[in-house]
Amino acid sequence: MTKIAFVGLGKIGQTITYSSVIDGIFEEVMLYDIIPELPEKFEHELRHAFATKSIKTEIISSNNIDDIAGADIVVITAGKPRKPGMSRRDLFKDNAKIMIDLASKLPSKNPGAIYVMVTNPVDMMASVFAKYSKEMTISTGDQVETMRMRSFIAKKLHVPVNEVNGYVGGEHGEDAVVLWSTVSVKGKPIDQFNIDKEEVSNYVKQIAGEIIRVMGGTTWGPGTIIGDVIRAIALNENKLMSIATPRVFEGEIIHISVPVIVGRTIGPSIESLLDEKDKWHLTTATKDFYDVYKEMLSSLGEVTLSK
Secondary structure (H helix, E strand, C coil), X not given: CCEEEEECCXXXXXXXXXXXXXXXXXXXXXXXXXXXXXXXXXXXXXXXXXHHHCCCCEEEEECCHHHCCCCCEEEECCXXXXXXXCCHHHHHHHHHXXXXXXXXXXXXXXXXXXXXXXXXXXXXXXXXXXXXXXXXXXXXXXXXXXXXHHHHHHHHHCCCHHHEEEEEEECCCXXXXXXXXXXXXXXXXXXXXXXXXXXXXXXXXHHHHHHHHHHXXXXXXXXXXXXXXXXXXXXCCCEEEEEEEEEEECCEEEEEEEEEEECCXXXXXXXXXXXXXXXXXXXXXXXXXXXXXXXXXXXXXXXXXXX
């Protein structure tokens, strides 16, 4: 895959773009945002960075969505960001309208593209985009929580982070679930170590809100982690990552994270290898996600009809 488009160039969009393209793995990078001059000026920033790295990647910037064409991967970060005190789900109505609009415009110009959703609430936005576009859409899901979990365990046990393995699944945010049957340290099951599992779970769910409260947003962590997801797709790395892929639940396409092989094709997952407790937690998270998502879709329909 050689061409990638970034739709939305706010703080997180810029960070993800930089993390994804600075190694020069793409032939062409397309930048889009509705804010006048922003894509153009960010293009200059990237060109300056590329110059010092001797990267030959071509960059195209535009305020016209029709200029986003021929992409192999489309990364969507467009929408309102989460602010201090907000739940990701509070963003649903405003950002769903943006996804529906993009779903009507992007597919015809980008046939066969993989769409990578970043906009929050990310799993629900992936589901909305997939529902209206009928295109292959993944959510970056719980790969961010996975790395937060690993980093926290490494800090608590005073071990290098590359000695910690394991994944978080479920919904990105409120229903994130540490899949404890996958977690190990130095190749040994986590139960052999003195770790407070509730403390780890609370950290995974709450640290983003704390960073937002103090710093105004989360950028470097998610930007780098999501850049790795994009790289895995572009270079066909076939890495095991906890992203959310489309599944049908009670007739509706929804996105729930489980560890899955990520390359130019997505899958298979290791869901069948989880222990029964982890499977139960995933099922519970799926049902909760579905109930809330259907309620929000209904509310969105009422808003749409009243216009």
